[in-house]
Amino acid sequence: CGNILTASTPDISTTPACEGTITYTYTFTDCKENTHNWVYTYTIERADFTMPDNDGKTVACTADIVAPTVPAVTDNCENTLTASTPVISTNPTSEGNVTYTYTFTDCEGTAHNWVYTYTIDDTIPPTIPVLADVSGECTVTVVAPTTTDNCAGIITATTSDPLTYTSEGTFIIHWNFNDGNGNNIIVNQNVIVDCGGVVLACGKILVHNAFSPNGDGINEVFVIDNIGDACNSDNTVEIYNRWGVLVFETRNYNNESNYFDGVSRGRTTISQSSGLPTGTYFYILNYTSVDNDGKIITNKKDGYLYLTK
Known part of the structure; x- marks a missing residue:
């Protein structure tokens, strides 16, 4: 008859958790109660999300490494994604890299990693100690000295020179202080051996x-x-x-x-x-x-x- 029919209030399907469809169903009814449905369907298909660039920092020691600040990441629908617990690489024995890898996953299961890299580069040598002369009568045994280092802490010196001297004279020990990261210093120490002593009228000191x-x-x-x-x-x-x-x-x-x-x-x-x-x-x-x-x-x-x- 050409009469315009009014659609009913739409029946809306349940919103899917991630991908899927949402339907809007409208019912049209004429004066004789004849009914027909008209359905409008939304198909939801998640697009991939964009990740920020990886980041990093150069430090001198492994002790300087802390968990980095994780960037904010959202999916294509502006939902904030939560980073996983980081996977941390093994600390190198001296210099090298340590990585923190965080994984972001959206509701569809699409995952991307964000990696923060610490580059360990120690260029600071050990502290130069002041080594006093070691002296004694006839026999002198020297104890290896120590010093401090910004990463290694206390360092004990090594040498290829003898540690015990039994003949009279002045000798030099060349001590090597090495921090294990390619930084070392050489410090000399005098050893004075006197077998004669000082004879005094009142007795020997x-x-x-x-x-x-x-x-x-x-x-x-x-x-x-x-x-x-x-x-x-x-x-x-x-x-x-x-x-x-x-x-x-x-x-x-x-x-x-x-x-x-x-x-x-x-x-x-x-x-x-x-x-x-x-x-x-x-x-x-x-x-x-x-x-x-x-x-x-x-x-x-x-x-x-x-x-x-």
């Missing part, structure tokens, strides 16, 4: 280079034999810790009323109440002496001093 100030009444102070004799009482004693800090100094050291008992008494005072810690120290003894002919001689002795408790 002999330094006892170990003592234990622990309150048991035995070996409580740093003893220098014959230092209190009248012919060599004019002396100075300086003691340094391993970092070169002066922890004790005095004039006219005598083992009895003016001595070092493990308590700091230098330009920089360190823990006077508890005493200095166990460790290796370095002493410098300057003194004048009178030889058998009555001549005044200026002398110097130095070396390691071991303090234990």
